[in-house]
Amino acid sequence: MLGVVLEQAHPLRLREISEHPRSSGFPPHHPVMHSFLGAPIVVRGRVFGRLYLSEKEGGAEFSEGDERIAMMLAAQAGVAIESVFLYDEVQARGVELGRRLAQLGSLELVARMLLTEDSSIGDVLEYAVEQARFLTGGTMATLMVLDEATGELVIRHAVGGEGAASLVGVRLEPRTSKSHFVMLRRDAELVPDLASDREINEGVRHLLGNPADGAFAPLLVRHRPIGALAVYGSSEGRPFTDDDLSVLQILANQAAIALENDRLTFLLRNLAVLEERERISKELHDGVIQSIYSVGLNLQGALSLMGTQPDRGARRIEEAIAELDNVVRDVRNYIFELRPRLVEERGLEAAIVELVRELEVNTTAHATVELAPRAGQVLPRQQEAHVIQIVREVLSNIARHAQPSVVSVKVEQRGGFFSLVIEDDGLGFDPSKVSRGHGLSNVEARVEALGGVLEILPRAGGGTRHSVRVPLPAEETF
Template sequence: MVEDVGTQPNRVTAELAHLQLRELLAEVQGRIEQIVDGTRGRMDALLDAVMAVSSGLELDATLREIVCAASELVSARYGALGVVGSDEKLAEFVYEGIDEATRDMIGPLPTGHGVLGVVIDEAKPLRLRDIAAHPASVGFPANHPPMRTFLGVPVQVRGEVFGRLYLTEKLGGQEFTEDDEVVVRALAGAAGIAIENARLYQHARRREQWQRATADITAELLGGVDPGKALHLVASSAALLAEADFAFIALPVGDGEDTDELVVAVCEGDGADVLIDKVIPVDGSTSGSTFVDHEPRNVSRLAVNLAEGTGLAFGPALVLPLGGGESTAGVLILLRTVRAIAFDEEQLDMAASFAGQAALALEQAEVRLAKHELDVLADRDRIARDLHDHVIQRLFAVGLAMQSTHRRSVDPTVAARLADHIDQLHEVIQEIRTAIFDLHTNDESLRATLRSTINELTADTGLRVSVRMSGPLDVIPAGTAGDAEAVMREAVSNVVRHARARELSVTVSVDDELVIEVVDDGIGIPEVVARSGLSGLANRAAESGGTFSVSAMDTGGTRLVWSAPLP
């Protein structure tokens, strides 16, 4: 059979068309396989990223992992996650791609202005070819690396916006695509769940730490720790748990809650000691407001700048009442540095609870201390009564018996020895009486003050010092007690500086009047000293209606006597 020659070109054309179609289909199939492979690879990368951000429970680490995963997913050079605060501004900014040296040169972290603010305000994704071309763009600060392409996606936790994920500078100079946006939105959804889990864990751990600290503080305070140390313990523990840089405790000046001023009594933090004794006015200050209305406060800065003139710089603050109900013993102030992130409401609640419990423990510790002091005083009274009612009475009986024996003695030697023993017995009785008076006084008594003054002035002088005190020194009026201390200081210091003495004898007695006698074996006091320093002692005696005299002794040395009548 002979084929028609005219049909051959048509067959060739058909075969060529089929061949081209096969090649096109093969190319399309290859492209589809590439897309599928690319999509599968991107989905695998997304799943890996979701697993990475969901594996941790530390909030800070989780936020950083989210930024790193998002940057890697869409090949972004720079990434950041801005955490939105209660004022709808960025309270925290976690970034990736900028080294610390560049970060320091840039200055303060963003707070949500410009394009970043658009993502915050509109709460929806934003994809830009050029950041600078957007109407809301406000430019970049000095030393900021150049950024052109931009992708911003909100991150939600339980339906509320937690923060914004920002990505810039896609590698290769390309724009962020719609696929990039879809992938990042998917990651943001998973990130919200991871953030919620991390926040729950952080909340539970924080509460446990605060509760443990409260229990430890209470145990320390009720264990009898010194009140000053107790306040330092409260301040340091609160600063550590609240992640604060500084902690202060301000106490009222003068008349409790009716005071007009607070004074800083406790400081914790580097360089914070410069604020010790710093006075804070109650009127117009954040601390004063908390002291008056007993309400805890979380503020961006204090109304009165405590750091003025100190070289310190304070930023966010928690101001907490030390007490509860209608009574406040003071104010606990926790501070961060000027550029630090603000305290959150959870920290405010926990710190306020801690401060209230610490104040209650302080109050209980003071009650226990007062009870202990009352118990000690009761023991002292009991011992004093026993000494007076039993020991002294028996000694008196012995003394009377010895006096009776002395009168009947015919041997002069025996009589002399009995008289000497009787005198010694009277001295013992007088010393016991002095001990009884000591038992009725505390460590801040006039007796202790005078002894402390004498020891202070004669230490390392080589003087042989004898001190004798008798009578109820610690019941004399406060004004006379002040005069007594001044007289003792002036008289003893004159002996130390001018007398060149080897021995010093001090006698203080109280009967109808207070009498101070200071005797030395030195060369006497120069006339110039007698005219100047001793004139003050004479004036004190005259003002109180007493007497004052200085005289040279026949055996050498000087005798000073100062007296003041008692009511």
């Protein structure tokens, strides 16, 4: 009889229970009942239970009024039940929303770390691994990088668990771990039971404390696998989910970008070194070596003249000495040009002072520097590097070609612009007619990168005036 109320979801009122077709008697020791009133407890079309009464006082049958009261009480019970379910759902959604916000915040922070110069590759990867563990609810996490020479995976970072630290540096031979196969298949994977998966490396699992389950995501660069990110041992009483796998893959993608950026930066630095070596080699060959060869010829000629024409031989020797002085000056200039990275590390003000000091050491010119207060604080670090290189190029050109006796460098702010002015009283030149080597072209390119304006004009009284103006943010004045 009770099942009829649940199945039909309608009230049931009987004068005598035993007369209903579905009546099957009573369990042993259950008191006999005659009259019956049952009302379903319904919430949004779903039956959650029933409210029933029997044996109305006085042996009378339950009335329609009794039925309405029972239905009202059942409806109130339904409201209470629905409130409990809604409260639990709101609580669960609040927890899930908190998880999602934490995931978004962590992913955004990893992305920002990729874009800032202050974060090293180690910092980015370490943070990505820790966030992979935290956001997926895992107890441990590892990041492995492919050694392309051997095909081995090298565990570069490991967090969580007592054995995590001992895993760093461990090398896994090709096709000996789950991470290898996930990487080769280029597809993330959930593993509910690590112990039963044949691709799992048991040695690693043992060092991690024999976790029960795991999730693995490949590190891909333009579909080329370079490593894998893995989490182990789900916590919080729930297994890893597809959502966890999606978060893990996003973090793996960010780690892959960080590794690829680091690789490309390394290659660019090597390329810059090679280009610099090629330039110096060419200039040494075309300049210093040719000059030394010419000195050698002069000295040979002088030697042959010393017996018959000593005066001419002496003049040849004097010419050779003068040429050697030029060679020494050129070599000093090359050394001067090799200093940019050293001075850049000291900041803008110290770098300019150092470059001017080098100019004085390597030439006979008297040089002065005038720096406005906070001159080294108004430009971003990258723009400072451009300014330092501009100063280096201009002073290098002055030392090599201008033959100045006085050089001045002035840095100030005028009308919202950073201003750099370098003047010399040397030979001067017409920038529209002079042959453009790498130096002047580099200066123009750097000024353009700064969004500034370069002017090269004759200086009153002789020489050249180099002027660079770079726009500053409105609040940057000094």
